[in-house]
Structures are given as C-alpha cells and as structure tokens.
Amino acid sequence: MTSQELYASDVGLAVALDLSNLARENGGASELRSIFAADPLSVEWIDDTQAEQLLGLAQRSAEIATLLAGNRGEGVDRAAGLVNVLLEEFPAQLHLTKEPEGWTLHRHRRDAPLVPAWSAVVAGAFARVIGDARWTRVGACSGGECGRLFYDLSKNRSRRYCSLACQNRSKAAAYRLRRAG
Ligand SMILES: [Zn+2]
Numbered sequence: 455m456t457s458q459e460l461y462a463s464d465v466g467l468a469v470a471l472d473l474s475n476l477a478r479e480n481g482g483a484s485e486l487r488s489i490f491a492a493d494p495l496s497v498e499w500i501d502d503t504q505a506e507q508l509l510g511l512a513q514r515s516a517e518i519a520t521l522l523a524g525n526r527g528e529g530v531d532r533a534a535g536l537v538n539v540l541l542e543e544f545p546a547q548l549h550l551t552k553e554p555e556g557w558t559l560h561r562h563r564r565d566a567p568l569v570p571a572w573s574a575v576v577a578g579a580f581a582r583v584i585g586d587a588r589w590t591r592v593g594a595c596s597g598g599e600c601g602r603l604f605y606d607l608s609k610n611r612s613r614r615y616c617s618l619a620c621q622n623r624s625k626a627a628a629y630r631l632r633r634a635g
Contacts, residue, residue, distance in 0.1 A: 460605055461492065466561075466579030467605055469516050471592075473576065474603050477509070477516035486512075488571075499568045507569045511576060514540065518580050519603045522592040534584050539579035544570050597624045 460468040472489045480515065483505040490496040500508065504568075521533035547559040561578050562571040581590050583605075591606040593613060597620030606613035615621040 459607065463607070464579060464605075465492070466575040467583065469572065471519060471603050471605055472575040473508070473512035473514040474519040477512035478601070478603070481512075481586045482509070496568055496572070503590045504569055508572065511569070511573050515576055515580075516603075519592055520594070522580075522583070523594040523603055525590060525593075529588055530584065532541075533580070537577055537580045537584060540573060541581060544573035544577055546574045546578055567634070595620050597621065598627070 455482060460471070475481075476485050476489065483500065483502070486505055486508055487497050487500060490500065497562055518533045518536050521529040521536075537605035547563060547566065549560045549563045550557050551560060551564065552558075561574050583592065591611060593606050595602045595604065596614045597616065600616060600619075600620050603617035604613065604616045615624065
C-alpha cells in the first residue's frame, strides 16, 4: 500500500498522514507544496502565512495520528477529543459540485479559503477513521528509527512498514543479525 493508493481512495486521510509525517520530520514549505501537488490551485495559494498555518495543522495531525498508531483505547479517546476541537474550529460546509463523473460531495465550497478548507478535510478524515473504528489501521513504521505513520489497507491488517525500502532494510538487518549469531 503506497501513499498514492491511499490518495486514490481517501485524499483527506492521505493528506492528514502526509502532514503528520512532515511535522514529525520537521519539514517546511517546500515539502508542504509537494503534499498538495495533486491540487495545483492549493499550491498556488500557499504563501508564507498559509504555509505557517498549514504547518500548525500538520503538528496537530501528527499528534492525533501518533495517538491512533499507539493503538490503545485511552490514546484513541484523547485523539477523539483533539479531533472534536478541530471539527469545531473548522466546520465542514458540505457542498455538491457537478464533476465529469457525476455529482460529488465536498466538505467545502470550491472558493473556500485554503487553510480552513483543508483543516476541515483533515478533521473529517480523522473523524471518519475514529467513528468507523478503523483507527486500528493507522500504524507507525517498525523499521529501525523510522516511525513514519501510515494507513494499512491490507486485508489482514498486517502491515508493519511505511515503505518497501524500510521493509527490505529491516529484513537485511535481521539476516545480518542471524549470521552474526
Ligand atoms: Zn519506515
């Protein structure tokens, strides 16, 4: 499961987790622009003030996603509390637009300001994950020091690594350890 596949199935959640990882890795405005690359209009709108606000959203996302990846009831309760604060601060404005593939429901109007709109999208994505009891699918990479957050779409919920690179690195390390022992 790559981040691209998650983008195809749930853009809000993909952005929420990308923002979370950006905050964990102390990324800045250029990394922000690559997260929103799929939405050129958003990238065009990101100025210094908005970048700062989006990095704030990234920090809050990281806190929520890390609590969910901890996979413990009490952490999820705290995450739900943080999501509720976001939902209240950035209420969704459900809005239908006619797209080539038919009528599509959006959480904000097309002309909505960038940061509140994306904040509502991210809050809504986390809210659905918690409300549908899918939070067990939010995980943290167990490859060495990595810890990148991901969403596990595998059938048996067995995913442990953020990427093939981390998986291969861990396999190689385990192999070296066995040979050394
Ligand atoms: Zn990793």
